[in-house]
Amino acid sequence: MKLNKQTLPQTGKQAALPAYDSAALLPGIVHLGLGAFHRAHQAVYTDTVLAQGDLRWGIVGVSLRSAETRDALAPQDHLYTLAIRGTEGEQLRVIGSLVDSLVAPESPAAVLAAMRHPHCHVVSLTVTEKGYCHDPASNTLRFDHPDIVHDLAHADAPRSAVGFIVRALDQRRDAGLPPFTVLSCDNLPSNGNTSRALVLAFAERVDADLSKWISLHGAFPNSMVDRIVPKTTEEDRVAIAARLGVDDAWPVVTEPFSQWVIEDRFAGPRPAWETAGATLVEQAEPYEHAKLRMLNGSHSSLAYLGSLAGFITVDQAIRDDDLRGFLERMMTQEIAPTLQRPGLDEYRDELVARFRNPALKHRLQQIAMDGSQKLPQRLLGTIRARLDAGLPCARLCFAVAGWMRYLRGQDEAGLAYPVSDPLAESLQAAARIADVDACVDALLAMEAVFGNDLAKRVEFVAAVKTCLRDIEEQGVLKALQEIGV
Numbered sequence: 391m392k393l394n395k396q397t398l399p400q401t402g403k404q405a406a407l408p409a410y411d412s413a414a415l416l417p418g419i420v421h422l423g424l425g426a427f428h429r430a431h432q433a434v435y436t437d438t439v440l441a442q443g444d445l446r447w448g449i450v451g452v453s454l455r456s457a458e459t460r461d462a463l464a465p466q467d468h469l470y471t472l473a474i475r476g477t478e479g480e481q482l483r484v485i486g487s488l489v490d491s492l493v494a495p496e497s498p499a500a501v502l503a504a505m506r507h508p509h510c511h512v513v514s515l516t517v518t519e520k521g522y523c524h525d526p527a528s529n530t531l532r533f534d535h536p537d538i539v540h541d542l543a544h545a546d547a548p549r550s551a552v553g554f555i556v557r558a559l560d561q562r563r564d565a566g567l568p569p570f571t572v573l574s575c576d577n578l579p580s581n582g583n584t585s586r587a588l589v590l591a592f593a594e595r596v597d598a599d600l601s602k603w604i605s606l607h608g609a610f611p612n613s614m615v616d617r618i619v620p621k622t623t624e625e626d627r628v629a630i631a632a633r634l635g636v637d638d639a640w641p642v643v644t645e646p647f648s649q650w651v652i653e654d655r656f657a658g659p660r661p662a663w664e665t666a667g668a669t670l671v672e673q674a675e676p677y678e679h680a681k682l683r684m685l686n687g688s689h690s691s692l693a694y695l696g697s698l699a700g701f702i703t704v705d706q707a708i709r710d711d712d713l714r715g716f717l718e719r720m721m722t723q724e725i726a727p728t729l730q731r732p733g734l735d736e737y738r739d740e741l742v743a744r745f746r747n748p749a750l751k752h753r754l755q756q757i758a759m760d761g762s763q764k765l766p767q768r769l770l771g772t773i774r775a776r777l778d779a780g781l782p783c784a785r786l787c788f789a790v791a792g793w794m795r796y797l798r799g800q801d802e803a804g805l806a807y808p809v810s811d812p813l814a815e816s817l818q819a820a821a822r823i824a825d826v827d828a829c830v831d832a833l834l835a836m837e838a839v840f841g842n843d844l845a846k847r848v849e850f851v852a853a854v855k856t857c858l859r860d861i862e863e864q865g866v867l868k869a870l871q872e873i874g875v
């Protein structure tokens with residue numbers, strides 16, 4: 391038996407159920423990027439808002455690439471299970487906030503229709519870093535990106551998030567409707583400001599008046615999102631179905647912790663997410679920078695160093711005392727001093743405790759993906775801040791060297807793994823140069839990642855070369871002991 395509206399009552403003993411009539415929901419939100427993260431984060435806050443009686447905020451989820459999520463969720467009336475796993479076991483909750491799911495390549499027109507619907511007030515995004523089609527080092531739109539080239543030539547059949555947003559805003563303007571708010575929920579620096587700049591750059595190429603209208607009337611609040619959501623496995627599906635009593639083809643697994651900090655500047659109405667635990671603020675950037683540098687910076691470092699050393703999951707890697715000590719010192723001594731936020735010691739301890747959660751089985755390879763798009767905001771910005779202040783950053787440099795070694799596609803035991811990154815081909819070609827100095831120089835010359843400044847910082851270049859040499863000669867775990875306390 392499948393999870394759906396008819397079978398829902400039978401799951402009641404094990405799971406919390408949506409406390410509202412889903413047939414009465416209006417399509418107030420269109421979400422681009424219907425992945426597990428959205429379904430374990432924003433869709434859950436929205437589910438709580440709906441349960442409080444404001445039914446304007448049903449979510450139309452859009453997959454920009456594949457049909458698998460729609461194919462799994464449509465037969466379930468878009469219901470799915472959230473499995474929250476912590477030290478006290480597992481809690482199940484069925485989420486009902488999704489009212490429809492669309493597959494953009496099958497029907498871009500249907501996506502545009504949802505976005506220009508008068509009931510739609512918010513278009514939120516979790517399209518991952520590479521989904522912005524931008525240059526991660528400079529945060530500018532890549533007009534040579536194939537999807538952007540395509541979308542400028544085919545306005546009514548866009549492929550990219552930016553292409554969809556600009557076309558839908560154009561259609562709303564023509565129809566005399568106000569713009570929707572664009573709410574980026576990706577781990578980008580100043581994700582709202584970045585989205586705004588990319589949308590305006592694209593709109594400028596389409597029509598200068600449109601770009602002006604968006605810049606005057608549009609809203610792009612910055613937001614900080616935080617919840618660890620590993621990819622759901624077949625094992626998870628089987629275990630959740632067994633507890634639920636019905637089959638759920640597409641459940642999501644997550645941790646108890648969840649945080650959402652949103653700037654309160656919307657173009658029109660918005661869900662009262664603060665009543666569901668979100669924090670509405672004037673400025674989200676301090677939270678966002680702290681999260682990107684502390685959490686995501688250590689996550690990526692652990693992903694590269696831990697994978698090389700042969701660990702599979704985050705909790706396995708963090709249980710290694712040397713790796714844990716390294717990360718703690720990196721956070722305390724090198725990252726925290728670049729941030730303006732109180733309580734960073736507690737934040738660090740909380741992060742380490744979250745990483746230790748054994749029930750999540752978060753695979754390091756999942757986090758290691760797309761390093762070229764992640765490193766600039768997770769590690770390199772912090773390195774620049776340290777260098778500018780004349781302060782040491784040996785551990786951050788060690789993590790960058792770990793990424794370079796990771797790009798070779800083989801761990802220290804010789805086990806091969808695929809390197810998944812939009813720039814994989816050129817990165818791997820450079821990473822495989824046998825001479826360490828030449829290899830580091832070739833990688834640092836990639837301006838999309840390192841900008842045009844870092845290759846000129848001699849102390850940084852020398853440190854990365856030393857670290858890479860040490861990793862090669864001694865292996866990660868021995869080499870990081872040399873950095874000491």
Ligand code: CS2
Pocket residue numbers: 577615616617618619685686689690756757758764
């Ligand atoms: C992770 C993030 O996959 C990754 O790159 O670092 O998805 C991380 O789990 C979240 O940002 C936590 O909020």
